[in-house]
Amino acid sequence: MLPVHVSPPPRRQNGPRVARHSRRTPAHRDPTHRDGGPGRDGGRPNNRRRLSQNFLADPGTARWVVRLAEVTADDLVVEVGPGEGAITRFLAPAARRVIAHELDPRLAERLADRYRDPAKGVRVVHGDFIRSRPPREPFSVVGNIPYSRTSDIVRWCLEAPMLTSAVLVTQLEYARKRTGAYGRWSLVTVLTWPWWSWRLAGRVDRNRFRPVPRVDAGVLVLGRRSEPLVPVGRRAQYRRVVELGFGGVGGSLSASLSREFPAGRVVDALRSAGVDTGAPVGLVRPDQWVEVFLALSGPGRTGSRRGRRG
Incomplete structure (x- = not known):
């Protein structure tokens, strides 16, 4: 010690x-x-x-x-x-x-x-x-x-x-x-x-x-938590997605995330987590945030709009 x-x-x-x-x-x-x-x-x-x-x-x-x-x-x-x-x-x-x-x-x-x-x-x-x-x-x-x-x-x-x-x-x-x-x-x-x-x-x-x-x-x-809901190695990626969501100006989580991710993917991710597409950011539960993140960044997913540029 x-x-x-x-x-x-x-x-x-x-x-x-x-x-x-x-x-x-x-x-x-x-x-x-x-x-x-x-x-x-x-x-x-x-x-x-x-x-x-x-x-x-x-x-x-x-x-x-x-x-x-x-x-x-x-x-x-x-x-x-x-x-x-x-x-x-x-x-x-x-x-x-x-x-x-x-x-x-x-x-x-x-x-x-x-x-x-x-x-x-x-x-x-x-x-x-x-x-x-x-x-x-x-x-x-x-x-x-x-x-x-x-x-x-x-x-x-x-x-x-x-x-x-x-x-x-x-x-x-x-x-x-x-x-x-x-x-x-x-x-x-x-x-x-x-x-x-x-x-x-x-x-x-x-x-x-x-x-x-x-x-x-x-x-x-x-x-x-004895078992993290998101791997520690993806902490920075999770943080970036959450800050993107909270960084919108007076809109829904869908609108905030769609600034970087394709709108169709965002809608699918929200639906899979049980989040209404018009839900304000603050009303989305933390466990739903985790599901949205995993759906947006899981295996087989293409990168964000920013990641595909260039």
Whole structure:
């Protein structure tokens, strides 16, 4: 296992050692993310707003989150934003090892003090989670994450080669949009669907957090597929087709794809996937996207219009 990239850990007098991320470690960045957006704290201009901290105050919810992660005694778990340790309390006895990343220095120190005994199997790292390097062995991610950092954290998870699953407590609206709860599907979900499943496991009432945020939370579950729906070697080709579909201006998926593929082939591909030829892009389910892609690019198919030019 490659350890998280840290500088020499500081020591407080007569206190626990807390690992700290190196500032030189590159961050995973989401160009659509805005740091100044509303956090979980209802707009109070204080340190909690800067860190977007809302602590899970209900043990039953924390236990449920860990149960969703299906942690076993053989598992390595990376926890994002443990805060006061509400979820850590249930992760520690269930997992082989827990690496807990906490941005708030005071909370990191307190948690390290609580788990100073190596036998408890918890290592506390003070620093920004998205600046950490993922483990080089199979691991899962669990966390009550800051709403303002959701895009960055999800991207980190999707890019981690050895991640098997992630259970994230995040803003309910985000989880709904990513899992098609409104009948519409986002680009990021469709792009990753052949390799990752997305599921909204449930809703968490805002009153189970302290301080109480302005909105309810949702538990988002990401799972790496044991058998990809599209071969990894065709990832770039799949991405190009999906981006072509989402890149149309106010039209149907058929119109978007017909800019590059012959119209007859597009109609046949949509019909084979059960998609109406006039369906807007956002209403096409991720599993239908996979069928459309395979129909357009399967064995025996000729290339796109662009590919035949010249």
